Amino acid sequence: MIEIKDLCYSYPKAENPALLDITTHIERGEFILLAGPSGAGKSTFLRSLNGLVPHYSGGSVKGRVFVDGIDVFDKGPRRLSSVVGFVFQDPEAQNVLDVVEDELAFGLENAAVSSSQMHQRIDEVLNILELTDMRDRQITTLSGGERQRLAIASVLVMKPKVIALDEPTSQLDPQSAADLLRFLVQLNDEWGLTVVMVEHRLERVARYADRILYLENGRLTLDEPMELGLAHLDPEGSPPLVRLSRTFGWDPMPLTTTEGSKQAGLASLTIHTPEDSQETLYPVSGDPLLRTRDLHFSYGNEAVLRGVTLEVRAGEAVALVGKNGSGKSTLLKCLVGLLEPGRGDIWLQGESILGHDVSDICQEVAFLPQNPDDLLFAESVSEELEITLQNHHLNPAQLSRSPAELLERLELSDYAESYPRDLSVGQRQRVALGAVVIPEPRIVLLDEPTRGLDYGAKRRLMDMWDQWRKEGVGFLLVTHDVELVARACDRVLILDQGVIVADGPTAKVLDSSTIFRPQLSRLFPGSGWLTVNDAVDGIGDRLS
Amino acid sequence: MRFNSRAWMVWVLVVAFLAMFARNPLYSIILLALSLLAIQYYARIESPVRSMFLQISLGILLFSAIYHALFIHIGDHVLFELPQWPLIGGIITVEAIADGFRNGLVLIALIATFMALNTIVPSRELVRLVPAAFQDLAVVVLIAITYVPETRRHLRRIREAQAIRGHRPRGFRDWRPLILPLLVGGLERAMRLSEAMVARGHVSERAENSRAPERILLIAGLFTALIGWVMAILWGVSGYILLSLGGLVLVLIVVRKGRRVRRTSFVAVPWTATDTILVFTSLAALILVIAPWPVIGRLSLSYVPYPLLKMPEFHPLVGLALILLSFPILMGMTTQRDHDRMTEPDQNATSSREGIRQAR
Numbered sequence: 029m030i031e032i033k034d035l036c037y038s039y040p041k042a043e044n045p046a047l048l049d050i051t052t053h054i055e056r057g058e059f060i061l062l063a064g065p066s067g068a069g070k071s072t073f074l075r076s077l078n079g080l081v082p083h084y085s086g087g088s089v090k091g092r093v094f095v096d097g098i099d100v101f102d103k104g105p106r107r108l109s110s111v112v113g114f115v116f117q118d119p120e121a122q123n124v125l126d127v128v129e130d131e132l133a134f135g136l137e138n139a140a141v142s143s144s145q146m147h148q149r150i151d152e153v154l155n156i157l158e159l160t161d162m163r164d165r166q167i168t169t170l171s172g173g174e175r176q177r178l179a180i181a182s183v184l185v186m187k188p189k190v191i192a193l194d195e196p197t198s199q200l201d202p203q204s205a206a207d208l209l210r211f212l213v214q215l216n217d218e219w220g221l222t223v224v225m226v227e228h229r230l231e232r233v234a235r236y237a238d239r240i241l242y243l244e245n246g247r248l249t250l251d252e253p254m255e256l257g258l259a260h261l262d263p264e265g266s267p268p269l270v271r272l273s274r275t276f277g278w279d280p281m282p283l284t285t286t287e288g289s290k291q292a293g294l295a296s297l298t299i300h301t302p303e304d305s306q307e308t309l310y311p312v313s314g315d316p317l318l319r320t321r322d323l324h325f326s327y328g329n330e331a332v333l334r335g336v337t338l339e340v341r342a343g344e345a346v347a348l349v350g351k352n353g354s355g356k357s358t359l360l361k362c363l364v365g366l367l368e369p370g371r372g373d374i375w376l377q378g379e380s381i382l383g384h385d386v387s388d389i390c391q392e393v394a395f396l397p398q399n400p401d402d403l404l405f406a407e408s409v410s411e412e413l414e415i416t417l418q419n420h421h422l423n424p425a426q427l428s429r430s431p432a433e434l435l436e437r438l439e440l441s442d443y444a445e446s447y448p449r450d451l452s453v454g455q456r457q458r459v460a461l462g463a464v465v466i467p468e469p470r471i472v473l474l475d476e477p478t479r480g481l482d483y484g485a486k487r488r489l490m491d492m493w494d495q496w497r498k499e500g501v502g503f504l505l506v507t508h509d510v511e512l513v514a515r516a517c518d519r520v521l522i523l524d525q526g527v528i529v530a531d532g533p534t535a536k537v538l539d540s541s542t543i544f545r546p547q548l549s550r551l552f553p554g555s556g557w558l559t560v561n562d563a564v565d566g567i568g569d570r571l572s
Numbered sequence: 573m574r575f576n577s578r579a580w581m582v583w584v585l586v587v588a589f590l591a592m593f594a595r596n597p598l599y600s601i602i603l604l605a606l607s608l609l610a611i612q613y614y615a616r617i618e619s620p621v622r623s624m625f626l627q628i629s630l631g632i633l634l635f636s637a638i639y640h641a642l643f644i645h646i647g648d649h650v651l652f653e654l655p656q657w658p659l660i661g662g663i664i665t666v667e668a669i670a671d672g673f674r675n676g677l678v679l680i681a682l683i684a685t686f687m688a689l690n691t692i693v694p695s696r697e698l699v700r701l702v703p704a705a706f707q708d709l710a711v712v713v714l715i716a717i718t719y720v721p722e723t724r725r726h727l728r729r730i731r732e733a734q735a736i737r738g739h740r741p742r743g744f745r746d747w748r749p750l751i752l753p754l755l756v757g758g759l760e761r762a763m764r765l766s767e768a769m770v771a772r773g774h775v776s777e778r779a780e781n782s783r784a785p786e787r788i789l790l791i792a793g794l795f796t797a798l799i800g801w802v803m804a805i806l807w808g809v810s811g812y813i814l815l816s817l818g819g820l821v822l823v824l825i826v827v828r829k830g831r832r833v834r835r836t837s838f839v840a841v842p843w844t845a846t847d848t849i850l851v852f853t854s855l856a857a858l859i860l861v862i863a864p865w866p867v868i869g870r871l872s873l874s875y876v877p878y879p880l881l882k883m884p885e886f887h888p889l890v891g892l893a894l895i896l897l898s899f900p901i902l903m904g905m906t907t908q909r910d911h912d913r914m915t916e917p918d919q920n921a922t923s924s925r926e927g928i929r930q931a932r
Contacts, residue, residue, distance in 0.1 A: 084770050109773030121761070122768035124714060130696040133838035138773040140834035147838075168721075182772070366732050387738040395736045402733035405752040415749070419738030449756065463737055 029190060029222045030054035030077065034091035037072060037081055046072040048246040050091070054239075056189070057220040059213070061233050061254065063265070064243035065482040067452050070226045071117070073243060074192045077224065078112035079105040096189050110139050113183025117194040117480070119175040128154075128170075128178060129163045135186050153185045157211070171353040173204040180208070184215070190222040191215075197232055198479050201351045201508045203543045209236055228482050231267035231511060231547050234258060235284045255281045265483040268511060268547045271560045285550040315378065316341050317502045318363065318393065318471050323372035325355075325362055325526075332358045333369070334526040338504075340471060345493065345503040347513040347534070349544045350523035356506045357398070359523065360473050363504075364395045377470070391420050394469040398476045400460030404448040409440055412448055412463045420467050427468055437492060438462050454485035461492075471502045478509050490516045514538060514546040514558035534558065574614075575900060577697035579847035583610075584689045586854040587897060590861055591681040596875040596884045600677040602894050606901065607684035613904025615691035624724065625687065632683075633676040640672030641665070648880045670877040690717060700837065705829035714769070715762045726757050786825055793821030846903060853896040860893035 035050040046069045054060055062070050075081040082089045083104040093100040096111050116122045125131045132153065136146045154160045157177045162170065170178065176196060183191060191212070197205035213236050215221045227233045234240075240257035242250035250257050258270045259281050266274070269288050273281050282288035316339035325333040332355040340346050350356050361367040363374060365386040374381050381389050397403070406412045413431040417423065424430050435441050438458045443451060448459045457477065465472060472493075478486045486509075493503060493516060507513060513520060513534060520537040522530040522544065530537050535556040539549050546558050557563045575583075591603045611617060642660040647667025654661050689698070695717050702710040727750065734749045741747055797818025803811030864870065872887040 078771055080767060080771055084767055105770045106773050109771060114771040116764070116768060116771075118764070121764035122771075124765065124769055124772070125695045125699075126718075127694065127696070130694065130838070133696070135772040137836055137838055140836050143836060143838065143840070146836065150838075186772075361732070364736055366735065385740075386732075386735040387740055390736040390738060397729075397733055397736070399729070399733075401757065402730045402753055403737060405749050405756075416737045419740070467738070 029056040029058070029096060030224075031094040032076075032091070033093075035076060035093060036090040037076060037087060038089075039072075039085060039087045042087070044246070046087075046246050047076065050246075050248045052241060052248060052251050054222060054224065056222055057216065058239060059216050059223045059237045060225065061230070061237035061240045062224060062226045062243070063228070063230060063240060063261075065265070065484060066228075066454055066480070068243040069246040070243055071194055072246075073241075074114070074194055074224065074226055076100065077190065077192050078108040078114050079103065080114070109135065110186055111189050113186055113188035113191045115179050115183055115191065115193040115196055117196075117198060119179040119199070122179050122182070123167050123175070126167055128159060128165050128167060131167060131178060132182050132185050135182060139186065149185050149187070153181045157181045157184075173200050173352040176200060176204075176208065180212075188221070190224065193223070193225045195226050195228065195480065197227065197229065199352075199476075199508075201349075201543070202232075202510060202545075204352055205232055205508070209233060212236070228480070229509065229511070230258075230265070231269065234267055234270070254283060258283070264487065268560050269551065272548065272551075272563055275560065275564055285547060288551045316375075317377055318504070319375045320363070321373050321375075323359070323362060323374065324370045325358055325367060326370055327358075332526050333362065335372070336523070336526070336528055338521060338528060338531070340502040340504050342470070342500040342502055343497045344519065345497060345505065345517045347517040347520045348504060348506045348523060349508070349510070349513065349520060351543070354523045355526040356523055357475055360395060360475055360504070360506060363473060364393055365389045387419065390464070390469070391467045392469050393471045393473060394464040394467075395473040396457075396461055396464050396475065396477060398479065400456045401449065403460045403463055404456065407447060408445045409448055409451075409459050409462075410435065410444040412459055413466045416463050416466050422467055427466070429468070431466060434462055434466060437495065439488060453480045454482070454488075457481065457485075458489070465496075469501070471504065472496070473504045473506075475506045476508070477505065478507065478512055486512060510538065510544050510546045513544070514549070520544070574841065575850055576841050576843050576847040577693045577701055578843075579850040580689065580693050580900075581701055582851045583854045583897065583900060584685055586858045587688075588682055588685045589858065590894070590897075591678055591685060593862060594873045594890075595674065595678065596873055596886075597674045597677050598884050598886050599873070599890065599894060600674070600681045602891070603897075604677070604681040604684050606894075606897050607681065607688045609898075609901045610688045610904070611684075611691055613901060613908055615688070617691055620724070621721075625684070628683070629680045632679050633673055636676035636679070637669045637672035640668045640675070644668040644671065646878045667877040667879065667881045670881055674875060674877065690720075696839070697841070703826060703830050704833040704835060705826045710769075715765055718765070719758070719762075722761060723754065723758060726761070727754055730754055730757070786829065789821060790825050793818050793825065796821065850899055853899040857893045857896040860896070861890060 030053070032050055032052050035047055036045055037047040038045040050073070062073060064070050072081055075085070076089075076093055077095060077100065079100045081087070082101065089101060095108060098107060098111060100108060123131060124134050129150065132150045133146055136149065141149070150163075151160075154163055157180065159174070159177060159181055162174065162178075167175065167178065176199065180191075180193075180196065193212075197208060200208060209232065212221075212223055212225075216223050225233060225237070234254060237254050240250060240252060240254055240261075241248060242257065242261065250260060252260060258266055259274065261270070263271050263274060269282060269285065273288065273291065278288075278291040282291045318340040319338070321337050323333050323336040324331070336355075336359060338346075338348075348356050348359065358367060362369050365381065365384055369382070376389070376392055404412060406415055410431060413434065417431070429437075432441070432444075435444055438461065440455065440458055440462065443455060443459075448456060451459065461477075477489065481489070490512070497503065503517075505513070505517060517534050519532065520530070520534050521528050522537065522541065530541065535549075535558055538545055538558060539554060539556055548560065548563050549555075549558050552563060552566075555563075555566060557566050587603055587606060591600060594600065594603070641664050642654075645662030645665070645668070647663070647665030649666035650663045651666060651669075653663045656662070693701075695714065698717055699710045699714055702713055730750050730753045733753075737749075739746070739749050741750065795818070797815055800811050800813070800815030800818050804815055805811065861873070867889060872885040872890055875884040
């Protein structure tokens with residue numbers, strides 16, 4: 029289906045090539061996982077499959093790419109649009125029109141599909157993706173998960189032979205991500221659709237993919253069947269199950285928790301937890317830094333928060349998880365005064381902050397929103413930090429840590445004079461973090477801080493949080509990344525339709541949850557082991 | 573009641589042209605009212621958009637009045653006098669302020685007209701209004717359509733993001749943290765959108781668009797039309813012949829290129845008798861106002877407040893001609909009344925789409 033020969037590509041004015049000497053062959057109906065660190069060339073590779081590279085981006089290209097026998101570089105994206113469906117990372121970025129049905133018809137109209145066929149295809153896709161009730165809805169009223177499904181529907185309606193997806197699950201909760209992946213597998217099986225997917229969270233996709241292609245610095249360093257490929261992958265970038273398997277030398281390598289259980293012969297170790305996921309409050313000591321009581325918030329008539337009560341203490345890392353649209357981001361905005369709750373109260377170190385100015389609150393409560401680019405506008409990284417200090421009328425002498433020291437801690441010293449928007453996703457995330465924490469707040473609120481980050485960048489971020497926590501900074505973290513929660517948080521809150529339905533120690537809450545459960549908790553239910561280290565420490569020689 | 577998007581386009585172009593042509597504030601107010609009423613009956617806009625339009629309108633009126641007051645120092649009613657500073661020094665008059673309001677009103681009427689087009693005609697149909705030969709232009713049209721609502725959402729996000737860094741906008745310089753991310757983000761969004769359109773097949777292939785004989789003919793057509801235009805100014809009839817010839821060549825090329833682009837339509841809104849009436853009434857209003865009829869007071873179309881401020885003249889026949897443009901509003905009122913009797917008002921948009929689907 030896809031034939032790539034000696035592909036080299038450089039973006040215009042780039043010093044180094046984005047893709048270098050790539051040769052591979054993808055069979056019809058294969059499910060390919062495209063992995064690698066941030067900036068390795070994964071998105072560029074994906075764009076070369078439908079001709080966006082180089083037809084849209086420009087630059088210089090060598091080698092050939094054939095998809096379904098079509099010379100991609102010769103024919104270009106329009107010809108390829110009926111063969112390769114492309115799903116971009118950000119579903120909002122690819123909505124062309126404003127109504128669901130029109131959005132689906134857009135590509136078909138361009139491909140001159142007849143009206144009757146158009147109706148048939150649209151009905152079919154709406155049905156498969158369970159979007160039928162939304163056909164007349166304005167796209168702006170859809171949730172993140174619904175938008176992602178629409179983005180996929182709008183390419184599937186073209187009946188492509190190949191679907192290329194750039195991190196399609198990055199904005200989805202675990203349940204929605206699992207549903208989406210199962211749906212893709214179904215299409216892969218039933219339609220013979222060739223799937224090429226970029227994904228950082230390998231644990232989500234590994235079980236479904238046939239083969240892994242791993243890119244590093246534009247080179248294809250790994251092109252193996254999934255099981256073999258994972259065995260050769262750097263342990264840090266591997267899913268927990270794979271790391272555990274390698275620790276104990278399991279062969280063949282398990283890709284699912286079911287396979288893992290068989291390998292480990294763990295049936296007798298399984299400890300079942302009660303079905304009820306309602307947990308009691310975690311008994312912690314010390315006065316809470318941040319506390320809310322019976323917080324309510326509505327957008328018009330739609331109640332988003334319904335009596336949220338929570339606490340965050342000094343040095344504590346609390347995760348707030350929940351499905352898409354459960355009210356997590358709204359809660360964070362209420363905590364820093366960007367939204368005014370309809371009822372309830374918020375206390376910071378015992379003092380109510382309701383009605384206080386956002387700027388005043390954010391001197392004590394740092395908030396890093398989902399999109400770091402909205403924060404960055406200065407000419408250099410160091411200037412970004414200086415501007416925040418000026419906004420708060422602070423000077424560096426009043427701080428316990430100078431801006432230079434903070435940059436060092438953020439591993440940005442070498443980029444102090446760089447233009448922030450030229451940096452990688454992970455670096456921009458750290459610049460934005462620096463810009464909100466420079467006033468040395470007591471609490472840090474993070475909204476999906478690891479979206480789009482590779483394993484290495486995530487680990488560095490977690491190491492940084494650990495240092496701050498030792499200094500008494502409390503963290504409240506909104507994320508869909510349960511593996512991150514398992515490794516970095518002491519306590520977990522589950523928000524469901526605006527209500528906190530579970531609040532307790534990480535192991536207890538995650539272990540009893542059916543949706544927000546890390547891989548190893550599924551492998552060892554009831555054990556309280558969430559990470560590879562927990563499992564290795566817990567079972568040690570018994571398994572080997 | 574739903575008009576064909578092409579009929580709406582004619583109405584909008586006529587209203588916009590008359591808004592620019594008739595500088596009399598009374599006529600500008602009528603045209604502004606027509607656009608706002610059309611929005612009222614045919615579109616559903618959120619209250620933040622309404623308040624934004626109001627704020628922008630007030631801003632335009634204020635800016636235009638101040639600008640005229642500072643830079644035009646003519647008029648009999650002197651309010652006060654500024655020292656002889658460069659450009660702005662001199663008398664500040666009521667007439668200059670009134671002139672500023674008049675110009676501001678023209679601009680607001682134009683904005684309202686295009687807001688009517690943007691809110692009444694679905695994006696899908698707006699894109700299809702672009703001739704097939706200019707497919708690339710459709711990208712620009714889509715970006716333009718989505719620009720205002722997207723920018724509003726983006727600005728809100730940036731304001732929140734900057735507020736959490738302690739930013740409190742006070743002076744002009746304090747707008748930099750908002751404007752820079754907004755501009756860069758806007759460009760990035762436009763790039764992403766055009767990339768998405770390209771990936772989904774909406775782009776003219778270079779090979780299809782760049783046939784050499786066509787390009788030569790295009791240049792020749794443009795050149796002929798240009799020479800014809802100059803000759804028409806200097807020598808009259810012979811120039812017009814050349815101008816028409818050049819124009820004909822350009823139209824032929826556009827038609828030929830358009831025929832090569834194969835596109836189908838998902839929802840084809842049929843052309844009905846009411847569309848014909850809308851086009852007819854719009855063109856009739858245009859001809860009645862701009863043609864040099866002896867009975868129509870053409871002088872009333874312009875209004876000059878200098879040197880002495882006076883009430884603008886209102887000619888009933890011009891007013892009657894403009895009333896022709898209210899045809900879609902009358903139809904909208906009738907439909908609304910019938911609709912109110914039968915269904916809930918907020919089901920309006922869905923039912924019209926459903927109606928088209930059932931009609932298919």
